[in-house]
Amino acid sequence: GENVEQHPSTLSVQEGDSAVIKCTYSDSASNYFPWYKQELGKRPQLIIDIRSNVGEKKDQRIAVTLNKTAKHFSLHITETQPEDSAVYFCAAGNTPLVFGKGTRLSVIA
Amino acid sequence: ETGVTQTPRHLVMGMTNKKSLKCEQHLGHNAMYWYKQSAKKPLELMFVYNFKEQTENNSVPSRFSPECPNSSHLFLHLHTLQPEDSALYLCASSQDRSLAYNEQFFGPGTRLTVL
Numbered sequence: 001g002e003n004v005e006q007h008p009s010t011l012s013v014q015e016g017d018s019a020v021i022k023c024t025y026s027d028s029a030s031n032y033f034p035w036y037k038q039e040l041g042k043r044p045q046l047i048i049d050i051r052s053n054v055g056e057k058k059d060q061r062i063a064v065t066l067n068k069t070a071k072h073f074s075l076h077i078t079e080t081q082p083e084d085s086a087v088y089f090c091a092a093g094n095t096p097l098v099f100g101k102g103t104r105l106s107v108i109a
Numbered sequence: 110e111t112g113v114t115q116t117p118r119h120l121v122m123g124m125t126n127k128k129s130l131k132c133e134q135h136l137g138h139n140a141m142y143w144y145k146q147s148a149k150k151p152l153e154l155m156f157v158y159n160f161k162e163q164t165e166n167n168s169v170p171s172r173f174s175p176e177c178p179n180s181s182h183l184f185l186h187l188h189t190l191q192p193e194d195s196a197l198y199l200c201a202s203s204q205d206r207s208l209a210y211n212e213q214f215f216g217p218g219t220r221l222t223v224l
Contacts, residue, residue: 089152096165
């Protein structure tokens with residue numbers, strides 16, 4: 001089955017800096033790679049996703065890159081703001097999704 | 110209420126109690142999921158239902174018993190739980206488990222404490 005590794009587990013950045021979270025997966029058949037954001041006390045919510053036929057996708061300050069050969073994908077947040085502070089989960093798979101263990105991002109004002 | 114709802118939001122129970130968690134989705138989806146979220150294993154998949162049929166049971170102990178009477182409702186029946194079962198239980202739904210790109214929508218969760 002699929003196995004997803006996520007790094008780092010915690011990340012602190014200064015407001016305005018960039019943050020990068022990386023994930024690797026094991027199943028070459030996986031073709032869907034979403035990222036979820038979970039704020040404290042709230043439910044996980046999808047922020048961006050990428051499909052296997054695309055190498056990069058961007059939505060305002062958030063971008064995701066996918067390297068299928070190396071089986072890794074990354075989340076990039078530019079110009080970080082305090083409201084970006086949350087736990088971020090990557091996931092991979094077809095059905096069902098397998099989630100990484102999460103990265104706690106703290107943006108320091 | 111729209112989206113995915115869960116009740117109760119908080120539950121404290123003893124090890125000998127029997128309780129049930131309820132999930133309801135208002136999105137017209139056909140797949141529903143139970144996840145356990147704890148500090149040790151975030152977002153651990155427990156069960157998957159697609160068109161009311163159970164398609165995944167991720168080696169979950171029998172003290173957790175799911176029920177899916179229709180595509181909109183999902184229950185998790187609990188009995189003789191252990192303190193280590195204390196966690197946030199999240200329900201999610203998606204359009205169809207068999208679709209390749211299957212965004213999942215999560216409910217707010219039930220915070221369970223087993224004494």
